[in-house]
Amino acid sequence: MQTLFYCLIILSSLLGLIVGGLGCVLGFMMKSSYINTDQVWGWAIIACSLIYLIHPALVYWLYKTGHSTLAMVITAFFILSGGVLVVLLPSAIEAGARP
Known part of the structure; x- marks a missing residue:
């Protein structure tokens, strides 16, 4: 379980x-x-992106303090939503950069 x-x-x-x-x-x-x-909207997206950057530290801390179920739920959420955003963000950047 710990390896997973x-x-x-x-x-x-x-x-x-x-x-x-x-x-x-x-x-x-x-x-x-x-x-x-x-x-x-730019500031909102930057704030959400920073949450994505720091969430592994939060999840690791939750796991080490005995909240492994909550850590797994948060990890699953970030994996699912991150997978969707990895597909959507490049096209949003490309569409927005066009004149």
């Missing part, structure tokens, strides 16, 4: 890096008006 958890943490961390990085790029593009939208 660590494998899921690694997968979740990789997705977090990808989604967090792409989200920060999209957020800064929106904030700096490369994309014609409200700058508040």
Whole structure:
């Protein structure tokens, strides 16, 4: 069980890096008006992306403090939502960068 958890943490961390990085790029593009939208959305996307970047530390801390069920639920959420966002964010960046 512990090996499975660590494998899921690694997968979740990789997705977090990808989604967090792409989200920060999209957020800064929106904030700096490369994309014609409200700058508040840019800050919101940057904040969500930072959550994706730091969530593995939170999950690891929960696991080490005895909250393994909650850690697994959070990990599953980030893996599922991260998988969807990895597909959607590049097309959003590409569509937004067009003049």
